[in-house]
Amino acid sequence: xxxxxxxxxxxxxxxxxxxxxxxxxxxxxxxxxxxxxxxxxxxxxxxxxxxxxxxxxxxxxxxxxxxxxxxxxxxxxxxxxxxxxxxxxxxxxxxxxxxxxxxxxxxxxxxxxxxxxxxxxxxxxxxxxxxxxxxxxxxxxxxxxxxx
Amino acid sequence: xxxxxxxxxxxxxxxxxxxxxxxxxxxxxxxxxxxxxxxxxxxxxxxxxxxxxxxxxxxxxxxxxxxxxxxxxxxxxxxxxxxxxxxxxxxxxxxxxxxxxxxxxxxxxxxxxxxxxxxxxxxxxxxxxxxxxxxxxxxxxxxxxxxx
DNA sequence: CTAAGTGCAAAATGTTTGCATACTT
DNA sequence: AAGTATGCAAACATTTTGCACTTAG
Numbered sequence: 001x002x003x004x005x006x007x008x009x010x011x012x013x014x015x016x017x018x019x020x021x022x023x024x025x026x027x028x029x030x031x032x033x034x035x036x037x038x039x040x041x042x043x044x045x046x047x048x049x050x051x052x053x054x055x056x057x058x059x060x061x062x063x064x065x066x067x068x069x070x071x072x073x074x075x076x077x078x079x080x081x082x083x084x085x086x087x088x089x090x091x092x093x094x095x096x097x098x099x100x101x102x103x104x105x106x107x108x109x110x111x112x113x114x115x116x117x118x119x120x121x122x123x124x125x126x127x128x129x130x131x132x133x134x135x136x137x138x139x140x141x142x143x144x145x146x147x148x
Numbered sequence: 149x150x151x152x153x154x155x156x157x158x159x160x161x162x163x164x165x166x167x168x169x170x171x172x173x174x175x176x177x178x179x180x181x182x183x184x185x186x187x188x189x190x191x192x193x194x195x196x197x198x199x200x201x202x203x204x205x206x207x208x209x210x211x212x213x214x215x216x217x218x219x220x221x222x223x224x225x226x227x228x229x230x231x232x233x234x235x236x237x238x239x240x241x242x243x244x245x246x247x248x249x250x251x252x253x254x255x256x257x258x259x260x261x262x263x264x265x266x267x268x269x270x271x272x273x274x275x276x277x278x279x280x281x282x283x284x285x286x287x288x289x290x291x292x293x294x295x296x
Numbered sequence: 297c298t299a300a301g302t303g304c305a306a307a308a309t310g311t312t313t314g315c316a317t318a319c320t321t
Numbered sequence: 322a323a324g325t326a327t328g329c330a331a332a333c334a335t336t337t338t339g340c341a342c343t344t345a346g
Contacts, residue, residue: 007320044328068220091268119282120239126278134267155345192303
């Protein structure tokens, strides 16, 4: 952390251009590397990691830590950090590992509730709801059915 | 993930005993391994990881994800599963590290909301709300005041 | 006896680092 | 010219997995 970028390089530009082109999307460092490899416009992975981290410091990207095992996700926010009102929430399935990315007003309300009733200022960037997704719940139900 | 423990083994017992003896403390899987190595009572690290994950599922431990680069932290919370199906929620202060246990019906409602509107069955035992607690928010405000 | 847990070592994963080279200013 | 950034490959740290063996129920 704390990697202030000082020079404007070709890699930095095409990286920003790409990220800007996929807003509201979760992207991992690995995804970025793969994308550029496919495009032929290859960027070294070390550069990707270094630039990504720098862009987070500058507020251009938001970084989400879901789990130690899964890679960090980045999302283009263009210097406008979301205020808790419109934050995006994450649900992680304990079964299949799927990450669900929700923009839900009702969930945003819990931020307000925590603030007003418990004096706790929620940080949606860090918070992840763990549980079981629809698909896995369905296959669980099937399994139970069969074992009868 | 999803490691329901069914047998009572020696390793499981001494692991729980140890964790219970250091409540309100952050412990990583590595710390645990090292502790037992020092004690002579060695437990294989695979077992440590597996049991820890299982204990999180059971609500005995709470797991914290700080960053992808740093190891996950565990903390003994003693399996607060509450009759009447009302789960206990945890809020973790990012500033002072304080762990707040909440029993709040309104929060329980989000479980229902996630189920009904997003088909997601929330596991309150695993879920941690990250944010800033009242005290830290107050001292932050003070700091801002002073720097004027 | 069967299902589950253990331990070892090996693999997998995601991220970081050292260093020589190339680019920005 | 001085200061950064890049890219490669190697290093790292944490966590997971395969498999033969042991243990609990």
